[in-house]
Amino acid sequence: MSVSFRPRRQASVRSAGAADRGPSFRSAGAADRRPSFRSVRALQAGPVSIRIQPRGLAVGAVLAVLLVAAMALHLAHGGTVLPYGQVLAALFGDESDSKIHLAVTEFRAPRMAAAVVAGACLAAAGALTQTVARNPLASPDILGVTAGASLGAVAVLVIAAATFAGWALFGQETGRLTLAIGTAIAVLIIACPCALGLATPTAVLVGTGKAAELGILIGNGEALEQARRLTAVVLDKTGTITTGKPGLSAVTPLGSWDADRILALAAPAETGSEHPVGEAIAAAARERALDLPVVQRFEALPGHGIDATVDGRRMLIGNQALMDAHGVDTSRLAAAAREAAGAGQTPLFTAVDLQAAALLTVADTIRPESAEAIAQLKALGAEVWMLTGDNAATAASVARAVGIEHVMAEVLPADKAERIRALQQDGHVVAMAGDGINDAPALAQADLGIAIGTGTDVAIAASDITLVGGDLRGIVSAIALSRRTVATIKQGLFWAFAYNILLIPVAAGALYFAGVLLDPILASAAMAMSSVSVVSNALRLRRFRRPAGVEEILRPPLRTRMSHYAYLAGVAAVSLAVGTALTLLSHTDAAQRGMNGVLAWTQSTGMPMRPAMSTMMTTDVPPTPADDAGVSVRIDVPAHVRPGEPARLLISLADAETGAPLEDLGRSHEVWMHLIITRADLGTFAHLHPEPTGRPGQLAVDAVFPTGGTYLVNTEFRRQGDMADIHHAQQLAIGGPVPAAAGLVPTPREQVVDGVRIRLDGEAAAGRTSELAFSFTDAATGRPLDNLQPYLAAAGHVVIMGDGGTDFAHEHADVEDASGNPVFALPGQRFGPELDVHAHFDEPGLYRLWGQFCLADGRIITAPFTVRAS
Numbered sequence: 025m026s027v028s029f030r031p032r033r034q035a036s037v038r039s040a041g042a043a044d045r046g047p048s049f050r051s052a053g054a055a056d057r058r059p060s061f062r063s064v065r066a067l068q069a070g071p072v073s074i075r076i077q078p079r080g081l082a083v084g085a086v087l088a089v090l091l092v093a094a095m096a097l098h099l100a101h102g103g104t105v106l107p108y109g110q111v112l113a114a115l116f117g118d119e120s121d122s123k124i125h126l127a128v129t130e131f132r133a134p135r136m137a138a139a140v141v142a143g144a145c146l147a148a149a150g151a152l153t154q155t156v157a158r159n160p161l162a163s164p165d166i167l168g169v170t171a172g173a174s175l176g177a178v179a180v181l182v183i184a185a186a187t188f189a190g191w192a193l194f195g196q197e198t199g200r201l202t203l204a205i206g207t208a209i210a211v212l213i214i215a216c217p218c219a220l221g222l223a224t225p226t227a228v229l230v231g232t233g234k235a236a237e238l239g240i241l242i243g244n245g246e247a248l249e250q251a252r253r254l255t256a257v258v259l260d261k262t263g264t265i266t267t268g269k270p271g272l273s274a275v276t277p278l279g280s281w282d283a284d285r286i287l288a289l290a291a292p293a294e295t296g297s298e299h300p301v302g303e304a305i306a307a308a309a310r311e312r313a314l315d316l317p318v319v320q321r322f323e324a325l326p327g328h329g330i331d332a333t334v335d336g337r338r339m340l341i342g343n344q345a346l347m348d349a350h351g352v353d354t355s356r357l358a359a360a361a362r363e364a365a366g367a368g369q370t371p372l373f374t375a376v377d378l379q380a381a382a383l384l385t386v387a388d389t390i391r392p393e394s395a396e397a398i399a400q401l402k403a404l405g406a407e408v409w410m411l412t413g414d415n416a417a418t419a420a421s422v423a424r425a426v427g428i429e430h431v432m433a434e435v436l437p438a439d440k441a442e443r444i445r446a447l448q449q450d451g452h453v454v455a456m457a458g459d460g461i462n463d464a465p466a467l468a469q470a471d472l473g474i475a476i477g478t479g480t481d482v483a484i485a486a487s488d489i490t491l492v493g494g495d496l497r498g499i500v501s502a503i504a505l506s507r508r509t510v511a512t513i514k515q516g517l518f519w520a521f522a523y524n525i526l527l528i529p530v531a532a533g534a535l536y537f538a539g540v541l542l543d544p545i546l547a548s549a550a551m552a553m554s555s556v557s558v559v560s561n562a563l564r565l566r567r568f569r570r571p572a573g574v575e576e577i578l579r580p581p582l583r584t585r586m587s588h589y590a591y592l593a594g595v596a597a598v599s600l601a602v603g604t605a606l607t608l609l610s611h612t613d614a615a616q617r618g619m620n621g622v623l624a625w626t627q628s629t630g631m632p633m634r635p636a637m638s639t640m641m642t643t644d645v646p647p648t649p650a651d652d653a654g655v656s657v658r659i660d661v662p663a664h665v666r667p668g669e670p671a672r673l674l675i676s677l678a679d680a681e682t683g684a685p686l687e688d689l690g691r692s693h694e695v696w697m698h699l700i701i702t703r704a705d706l707g708t709f710a711h712l713h714p715e716p717t718g719r720p721g722q723l724a725v726d727a728v729f730p731t732g733g734t735y736l737v738n739t740e741f742r743r744q745g746d747m748a749d750i751h752h753a754q755q756l757a758i759g760g761p762v763p764a765a766a767g768l769v770p771t772p773r774e775q776v777v778d779g780v781r782i783r784l785d786g787e788a789a790a791g792r793t794s795e796l797a798f799s800f801t802d803a804a805t806g807r808p809l810d811n812l813q814p815y816l817a818a819a820g821h822v823v824i825m826g827d828g829g830t831d832f833a834h835e836h837a838d839v840e841d842a843s844g845n846p847v848f849a850l851p852g853q854r855f856g857p858e859l860d861v862h863a864h865f866d867e868p869g870l871y872r873l874w875g876q877f878c879l880a881d882g883r884i885i886t887a888p889f890t891v892r893a894s
């Protein structure tokens with residue numbers, strides 16, 4: 025006789041086993057061979073040079089399909105065919121011109137480009153490599169993360185290998201390979217550096233985005249990182265501190281000249297000038313509707329003024345230096361010039377035919393925000409300098425008005441960069457803000473070049489940051505944003521490192537002694553969570569506000585300061601709580617039931633279950649005899665057992681060969697062991713569940729032997745990880761009066777136990793599977809009972825023993841739903857009024873059956889039947 029299960033299920037168990045060795049890892053590995061992380065990052069913007077190494081038709085075809093698809097989409101968005109055409113030509117063209125240079129900006133839709141090239145990279149698995157010329161959004165390598173990363177990868181592999189080797193070699197006797205594999209995988213998962221890799225680019229991306237929102241265009245990640253280090257900010261005067269749109273405020277003519285005649289000559293002379301003062305003079309002449317002669321010659325003298333010929337007269341307009349250079353005597357204009365300069369205005373000397381003719385006074389307005397911006401910069405700890413080509417008196421006057429103490433005036437355009445360098449040599453990290461062509465070299469020289477958005481293109485091109493509205497407070501915002509961004513990056517890196525450093529040992533099993541092991545599933549959840557928290561922390565940068573004033577910079581509100589650290593600390597606390605809860609949960613009884621617990625949970629969520637899983641749950645694998653399993657079972661009975669009184673049975677499990685106690689006992693049908701005690705004449709029945717005593721391999725249970733005589737003890741238990749139970753049968757002799765042997769006779773097929781009428785239907789036939797069925801009705805009311813509870817993870821248990829007690833089988837009732845799928849005996853499930861049992865009777869003869877079921881109120885009923893198998 026043996027326990028039966030249907031071939032259909034057996035087949036699916038086998039196929040499940042085969043599927044477990046699935047090939048999915050291998051394919052993932054191949055695609056990973058050349059991670060295109062760098063390329064994807066590079067695609068954010070900027071010129072990219074793509075080198076295509078033709079590698080067979082397959083790669084080419086994949087790329088071509090991708091490209092054509094992308095091109096179609098791209099054209100739909102109004103793009104041109106050119107970049108795609110180039111890529112295609114390179115793919116299928118001569119190898120010699122397979123290297124093409126494309127700017128990603130050429131792809132009108134950058135995301136499309138990203139998709140195409142990233143997809144192509146993956147598809148080609150290395151056939152297409154990219155080099156990035158200059159990636160404007162390249163992340164600054166703070167704390168040497170990139171260099172550390174490769175070292176870290178090696179370290180992680182070593183730790184994982186050591187973990188595996190450690191558990192495999194020195195783990196406890198049983199199940200150590202499982203432990204070694206589990207811990208090594210957990211280490212690899214938990215060490216995944218995705219959070220580390222995300223910390224910098226996400227913060228930089230969000231930071232630059234936020235900056236753009238504030239009117240600060242940041243050209244590259246380094247600029248954002250650099251801004252927080254600034255110790256000196258150099259501001260150009262005209263067009264930066266002032267609006268750069270001066271107006272002619274006074275004309276002081278000498279001798280016979282009058283204002284209109286001077287302007288009529290000066291305006292044409294200035295028409296060629298790009299300098300704001302030139303424009304001011306031209307505008308004044310236009311306003312007065314003067315009749316202007318033509319200009320015959322024009323020469324701009326940078327930093328000095330202009331030298332032109334108008335209407336046959338040589339015009340010199342410019343500063344004192346220009347007049348001195350040409351020997352023009354300006355003494356009669358000195359007083360007016362001093363007065364203008366003292367008021368912060370720019371005096372321009374005008375000489376006609378090398379004779380001083382007039383003083384033109386140009387007044388520029390100071391930007392309303394300049395003074396506040398400068399105060400805030402100073403509050404941030406930066407030294408603020410003014411750098412101007414204008415005369416010292418004018419400069420000093422403007423500087424006083426906006427609160428600048430350090431002034432460099434009358435600096436020639438060519439020398440501006442030199443002045444910046446000098447500051448740098450003093451140990452300053454210098455930002456230079458300017459607008460003019462003459463500022464460009466200085467902007468390039470500065471550690472951080474800041475162009476005024478209204479300024480010249482050259483200045484914008486030479487700088488790292490552009491302030492769209494020209495509001496100098498943008499510099500303050502940039503510095504504050506830079507500090508916040510870098511702080512966010514550091515928080516992210518700290519979090520990622522801390523998470524790895526704390527959890528790698530746990531994953532490796534450092535807390536095994538305390539019963540804490542990091543399940544690989546939990547590890548991957550933690551890994552994903554760490555990335556999510558790093559990214560969401562970076563997204564918090566979007567809430568950045570520019571500091572409202574000096575006060576807020578010097579004494580940021582406590583709430584602001586706290587919120588910088590609160591988020592990740594909060595995430596850490598929540599993660600710890602969730603992790604602890606899950607760990608505790610994994611120690612609960614339900615979880616320890618292993619697969620049954622998982623299935624119970626799965627079914628409770630209403631998720632469809634994989635057939636292999638459901639089969640595993642319901643399939644009964646024939647038990648292995650203890651001898652075959654190499655396990656010895658010893659049952660110790662107290663010396664004097666009195667019938668009818670409880671006796672403590674001690675069951676010791678050991679390795680049959682070494683005698684070492686069995687320590688890897690798992691649960692089978694919810695309990696550690698099933699002990700079925702029947703008297704040899706099968707007249708009594710007890711189904712007991714011994715519990716571990718705490719001693720290795722030892723279990724104990726109290727049993728009552730109703731009478732003296734010989735008892736058959738059938739023991740069933742399961743080792744961890746096994747599909748089959750181990751079965752052991754033994755006889756016990758109990759002293760005391762032995763009742764006369766009655767011998768088996770078939771019982772009625774219907775009987776009442778505890779108020780429940782139980783019917784047994786079905787033919788018991790020897791040599792083949794017999795389909796038996798139990799049906800239940802309330803004996804009092806005759807109502808069918810359909811609310812039986814699961815009992816030990818089954819709808820019902822049936823123990824079958826042959827006459828003489830030599831054969832033993834422990835079967836479970838099968839339940840199927842309308843569509844033939846198994847219904848699991850999970851908590852909450854109800855059964856009845858019929859239960860099917862498949863039994864196999866080897867030989868014809870009499871068999872004793874004990875059906876055990878759990879009633880709705882939790883009572884267990886046992887219904888004994890005797891049937892004849894024909």
Ligand SMILES: Nc1ncnc2c1ncn2[C@@H]1O[C@H](COP(=O)(O)OP(=O)(O)OP(=O)(O)O)[C@@H](O)[C@H]1O
Pocket residue numbers: 260261262263294297298299301302326327328329330341342343370371372411412413414415435436437460462
């Ligand atoms: N087109 C011009 N017409 C008259 N004077 C000029 C002209 N260009 C320059 N100057 C004179 O030369 C001086 C220095 O000019 P420069 O361009 O070096 O500095 P700036 O523009 O006045 O000041 P900043 O350096 O603050 O922008 C000016 O203050 C002005 O006196």
Ligand SMILES: [Cu+]
Pocket residue numbers: 216217218219551552555
């Ligand atoms: Cu990861």
